[in-house]
Amino acid sequence: MTKLTKRLVEKPWGKDTLPAPFTAPAGSRIGEVWFEPPAELPSVLVKYIFTSDKLSVQVHPSDAEARQLGEHDRGKEECWLVIDAEPRAALGVGFHKPVGIDEMRQAALDGSIEDLLVWHPVVAGDFFYIPAGTVHAIGAGVSLIEIQQNSDITYRLYDYGRPRELHLDRGSAVAKGEPYDPALRFHLPASGTVELARGPYFLAHRVDGVPDDALLSKYSAPCLVIPRAGTVTIGADTVEVGECAVAGAVTDVHFDPQGACILVRAA
CATH class of the missing domain: 2.60.120.10 (Jelly Rolls)
Structure with a gap:
């Protein structure tokens, strides 16, 4: 399974109405949504904060x-x-x-x-x-x-x-x-592929549509994929906005030409 386990975390400072596609269970104030780091990429954690x-x-x-x-x-x-x-x-x-x-x-x-x-x-x-x-x-x-x-x-x-x-x-x-x-x-500009972070511990890009060869070459190791518009497909799994998945390499990912996602890998 390439999709990461998602965990909704209640916080006193959280929200009971979340931006789409998330929904808070009745009576809950959700402050964070965590995605459990996979064995292939244990050093990076992705979460949503509200x-x-x-x-x-x-x-x-x-x-x-x-x-x-x-x-x-x-x-x-x-x-x-x-x-x-x-x-x-x-x-x-x-x-x-x-x-x-x-x-x-x-x-x-x-x-x-x-x-x-x-x-x-x-x-x-x-x-x-x-x-x-x-x-x-x-x-x-x-x-x-x-x-x-x-x-x-x-x-x-x-x-x-x-x-x-x-x-x-x-x-x-x-x-x-x-x-x-x-x-x-x-x-961020409204469209286009943009390097978000190139730090000592992780690299991240916002990708519009299908990445070019130059970007593909930067993600030849295990990476996280966070859809922001449309879906991506990794193997048999369709990954939607609000989810996060791991790929062995970005070449394992089928990108929606009309979609957008964030790619992350360890530096």
């Missing part, structure tokens, strides 16, 4: 920092593709100006860190790459696809008074108190 409230201000370590801190997991780099946004929806990424460790820690304690962050207004089609060490927060009213290293390490710096554990020592040790690099964000 928010009705702000998520915590947080940061992730790099692989090296995770080892130095004695973590039993890899670090985390990630990227976001906004697929739907309510009016005034925003993503908090990076600071307005350089912030020292002591200032950041105090701001996390008194809540003013929220004001130190730059809140980027977003619409569907906005893309952000989030390197390890980038202080960030997903705002309310956002639906996005997150592609990340398959890691569960998150250091919460501020959580709006919610009764969850904060990680100020570890978070301030790895956080970069600096503005966000504008070269790491862009808005």
